[in-house]
Amino acid sequence: MARITLRQLLDHAAERGYGVPAFNINNMEQGLAIMEAAASVNAPVIIQASRGARSYAGDIMLAKMIDALEEMHPQIPLCLHQDHGNDEATCATAIKYGFTSVMMDGSLKADAKTPADYGYNVDITRRVVEMAHWIGASVEGELGVLGSLELGCGEQEDGHGVEGEVSHDQLLTDPEQAVDFVRATRVDALAIAMGTSHGAYKFTRKPDGEILAMHVVEEIHRRLPDIHLVMHGSSSVPQVMQDLFNSFGGEMPQTWGVPIEEIVRGIRHGVRKVNIDTDCRLAMAAMFRKVATENRSEFDPRKFLKPAMDALRDLCRERFEQFGAAGNAPKIKVVPLAEMARRYRSGALDPRIGEMTEAA
Numbered sequence: 025m026a027r028i029t030l031r032q033l034l035d036h037a038a039e040r041g042y043g044v045p046a047f048n049i050n051n052m053e054q055g056l057a058i059m060e061a062a063a064s065v066n067a068p069v070i071i072q073a074s075r076g077a078r079s080y081a082g083d084i085m086l087a088k089m090i091d092a093l094e095e096m097h098p099q100i101p102l103c104l105h106q107d108h109g110n111d112e113a114t115c116a117t118a119i120k121y122g123f124t125s126v127m128m129d130g131s132l133k134a135d136a137k138t139p140a141d142y143g144y145n146v147d148i149t150r151r152v153v154e155m156a157h158w159i160g161a162s163v164e165g166e167l168g169v170l171g172s173l174e175l176g177c178g179e180q181e182d183g184h185g186v187e188g189e190v191s192h193d194q195l196l197t198d199p200e201q202a203v204d205f206v207r208a209t210r211v212d213a214l215a216i217a218m219g220t221s222h223g224a225y226k227f228t229r230k231p232d233g234e235i236l237a238m239h240v241v242e243e244i245h246r247r248l249p250d251i252h253l254v255m256h257g258s259s260s261v262p263q264v265m266q267d268l269f270n271s272f273g274g275e276m277p278q279t280w281g282v283p284i285e286e287i288v289r290g291i292r293h294g295v296r297k298v299n300i301d302t303d304c305r306l307a308m309a310a311m312f313r314k315v316a317t318e319n320r321s322e323f324d325p326r327k328f329l330k331p332a333m334d335a336l337r338d339l340c341r342e343r344f345e346q347f348g349a350a351g352n353a354p355k356i357k358v359v360p361l362a363e364m365a366r367r368y369r370s371g372a373l374d375p376r377i378g379e380m381t382e383a384a
């Protein structure tokens with residue numbers, strides 16, 4: 025069994041200079057495809073579930089499914105992560121169901137749509153960190169509101185996302201505040217806002233520095249060289265996938281995602297976890313459309329799901345390779361939760377704040 029914490033996995037990724045894609049799941053087919061991809065290239069895995077996914081599949085189903093995937097692939101370190109936890113209860117119940125990592129997104133209030141102030145974010149994140157670290161689980165915090173710098177707004181996904189207009193300031197994480205936030209909360213990883221947003225419609229043109237602020241990643245990494253950064257909304261929405269979807273009756277307006285080369289640049293500057301959901305959905309949905317269009321008499325769901333799983337597997341394998349995670353699974357010796365908890369208590373895992381910060 026190889027259930028790994030986010031902290032241990034990202035520490036390894038930082039040592040070796042790679043990034044780990046974090047794929048969202050809510051059903052068995054996605055789980056099978058992601059694990060098949062990971063096993064085929066020996067990559068460690070982050071599987072994450074949103075609150076929406078937990079209510080769709082049910083906590084018990086999700087938990088047993090992950091147990092099964094782990095049993096099928098005991099050689100693959102698997103981190104199960106709560107995506108966008110909105111309050112303490114969401115994070116606590118996730119850990120109860122076997123999640124080894126939680127995101128406490130205090131950039132928004134518990135309704136998951138109203139921007140919260142900095143003090144609220146620090147307080148709730150710190151409380152979740154204390155609770156999780158007692159058990160040995162990891163915590164990802166978020167500073168800054170995720171959304172489009174082009175449009176000045178966020179996008180709802182699975183019932184999560186800022187509502188209404190958001191100022192340019194809120195949409196970019198302040199590097200100085202990031203230092204203070206990490207020091208105050210002791211998070212293991214930090215999600216930052218730099219122009220990526222959830223959903224398929226991230227950019228209306230190929231993104232440049234105006235709308236995808238990679239310099240913010242670099243500035244934060246310079247101040248916090250040992251903190252693992254997380255890029256949300258980092259699907260690439262490849263043109264071939266849009267074209268495939270549309271060629272079988274889909275009506276997806278032209279859109280641009282986050283180019284792979286920008287993600288790879290982020291990985292060179294401290295990005296260790298890269299959240300990908302839209303690409304996975306699109307890969308599967310395009311195949312549903314293809315089967316439905318090409319074989320109109322087909323009614324066996326497996327005939328739709330199998331090619332969709334194959335498409336998802338190929339996409340995931342490509343990301344494992346592009347981010348450098350491939351080949352790293354056998355190099356990781358998984359540390360149990362209890363040992364992680366002991367290390368937190370001893371102070372061995374306290375966040376190290378960079379020297380440049382102290383001088384600044």
Ligand SMILES: [Zn+2]
Pocket residue numbers: 108222256257299
């Ligand atoms: Zn997100």
